[in-house]
Amino acid sequence: MKIRADLHTHSIGSGHAYSTIDEMALAAKQRGLKILAITDHAPNMPGGAHEYFFYNLRALPEYLHGVRLLRGAEVNIISQNGALDLEPEMLAALDVVVASAHAVTTPENLTKKQNTEMYLKVIANQHVDILGHIENPIFALDYEAVIAAAQEHGKLVEINNASFGLARHGSYNNCLEIMRILKERNMPVVINSDAHVATRVGEVSRAMEVALVQGIKPENILNLNAKKTAEWLKIKLK
Ligand SMILES: [Zn+2]
Numbered sequence: 001m002k003i004r005a006d007l008h009t010h011s012i013g014s015g016h017a018y019s020t021i022d023e024m025a026l027a028a029k030q031r032g033l034k035i036l037a038i039t040d041h042a043p044n045m046p047g048g049a050h051e052y053f054f055y056n057l058r059a060l061p062e063y064l065h066g067v068r069l070l071r072g073a074e075v076n077i078i079s080q081n082g083a084l085d086l087e088p089e090m091l092a093a094l095d096v097v098v099a100s101a102h103a104v105t106t107p108e109n110l111t112k113k114q115n116t117e118m119y120l121k122v123i124a125n126q127h128v129d130i131l132g133h134i135e136n137p138i139f140a141l142d143y144e145a146v147i148a149a150a151q152e153h154g155k156l157v158e159i160n161n162a163s164f165g166l167a168r169h170g171s172y173n174n175c176l177e178i179m180r181i182l183k184e185r186n187m188p189v190v191i192n193s194d195a196h197v198a199t200r201v202g203e204v205s206r207a208m209e210v211a212l213v214q215g216i217k218p219e220n221i222l223n224l225n226a227k228k229t230a231e232w233l234k235i236k237l238k
C-alpha cells in the first residue's frame with residue numbers, strides 16, 4: 001500500500017538534510033506521490049532555516065515535476081507553554097505545519113504530566129496540522145490524553161517511518177501504544193517519511209506494515225489518498 005502524499009520531509013534548507021527541493025520533487029514523482037510537503041526545520045534547530053526562508057516559500061511553484069508542492073515547516077516546541085519558533089502570521093501562510101519536540105530545542109527535564117500539558121497547548125494552536133513523531137521516548141507523554149485532545153481539535157497524529165529505523169530505546173513500543181489508541185478512536189492518521197534525503201521521500205514501508213498489522217484501517221490512513229489529504233489541509237489540486 002503506497003502513500004500518495006508525504007507530509008513531512010526535509011530539504012537542504014534544514015541544514016542537516018541533503019537534497020534540493022527539485023531533487024525531492026523528482027523523487028516524489030518517481031514514487032508515485034501526488035503531494036509533497038517540504039517541512040524544513042524552523043530556526044531554533046541548529047542549522048535550521050531562517051524565518052525569511054519560510055516567508056519566501058511563496059517563490060516555489062505549486063507544481064514541480066507534476067507533484068503538488070506544499071509549503072510547510074517542522075516547528076520546534078520551544079517552551080513548556082507550548083510556544084513554537086515561528087510567528088503565528090508565518091504559520092498561517094503555510095500549507096502544512098508539523099509541530100515536534102526535539103532534544104536540542106525542547107525542554108528535556110519535564111515530567112510526563114508537564115510534557116502532556118505542553119502538548120495540550122500545542123494541540124490548541126489553530127495553526128498546527130500535524131503532531132510529529134510523538135513516540136520519541138525522551139518526552140514521556142500521556143498518550144491517551146494527547147491523542148484524545150488531537151481528535152477533539154482535528155489534528156493529525158503522525159506515524160513517522162524514520163522512527164522505525166532508530167535504535168532509540170522505547171520508540172517502537174511507543175509507536176505500538178500510539179497505534180492502539182488511534183485504532184480504538186478510529187482516527188485518521190498520516191504515515192510520513194521524515195526524509196532527509198531524496199531517496200527516502202515517500203518511503204514509509206516499515207511504518208505502513210506495522211500500522212496495518214496493528215489494525216489501523218487503510219481508510220483511516222489519510223495520505224493513501226491525495227484528494228482526501230488535500231481536502232483535509234484545505235489545499236487545491238489541479
Ligand atoms: Zn523532527
Ligand SMILES: [Zn+2]
Pocket residue numbers: 008009010074194
Ligand atoms: Zn523532521
